[in-house]
Amino acid sequence: MHDSFVDTILPQLAAGSAHTGALGFVFDGLHDGDPRIRVPWRADLVGDPDTGVLAGGLVTTLLDHIGGLAVWTAMAEFQPIATLDLRVDYMRAAHPRVDLLAQAKCFRLTPTIAFVRAWAFEEDPSDPVAAAQSAYVLNRARPVREEAAPGREANA
C-alpha cells in the first residue's frame, strides 16, 4: 500500500470532517492491515452521567466511521461510499474515563457493496465493548466498459 495513502489520506478520512473532528477522532494506524481510530475520553461525550461511560451513540458513530475506513483501506484509495446498514451489539459497559479504540475489517468487497465487521474496545480487541456488522454501498465511477458506449447514449 502507498505510504501517502496510509500516512496522509487515511488520517484525513478518519478525522478530517467537521463531525469526526468535533468528536476528537484520531487515526491510530493499521494493525494487521486493519485501520484503527482512537477517541480520547471527554466529559461531554458521556452517555450516562452516573457512570462516566461514553455514549452509545458515540460508539455507533465510531463503528460506522471505522467501517468506512476499512472499506477505503481495502480499496487502497478514496471513493465515495455510503453506509447502507449497521448493527451494533453492546456487549459490556465500557470502562469509565478511558479512551475508546475501534478497529474494522472489510471481509468482502464486491463492485457495488462492501461487507464489514468492526469492534470497539479499550485495550484488547478480543474483549470488545461493542461489535458491529455493516454494509456499505460503493458509489464509484462506472467501469470503463459501461461508459465507453457513447452510441447507446446517443441513440437513447
Add this chain to the structure above:
Amino acid sequence: MSDLLERIPYARFLNLQTLVSGDEITVILPFADRLIGNPMLPALHGGSTAALLEMTAMAQVALAFPSPRLPRPINVTLAYLRTGRPVDVFARASISRAGRRVAHVQAEAWQEARNQPIASLTAHFLLDNP
C-alpha cells in the same frame, strides 16, 4: 421527562431538543456545522443521525418505564435510507413490545417530510425491572 436528555452530556453535545406530547416524544437534532460528515455534498454524518435515533428510543423507553437508571441498549440496527441534508432532523420512537426484561423499539428520523425518513432504527433495551 424533557430533562432526561438534558442530563446526558452527549445529548447536550448534540444540542438535542425534546418535545413531549402525551405519551409521545419528538427529539430534534438542530443542524450545526459540526454534524457534517461529508463536506463535499454536504451531508450529515450518519453517526449523528444514529445517535439521535438511539437517544430518542432511550427517552421513549424511559418515559414508558420510569426508572432511576437509564435504559441500557442491548443492540441497535440502523438503516440509512436517504442522505442527511444540512438541516434539522426530527425523530420519534415507538415501543413494539416490552416484556419483563427487554423492550423492542423502532424509531425513524426525518427532515422535511415525515413520510420520507432518512434513517430508521430497531433496538432492544434492557429494562431495569426487579
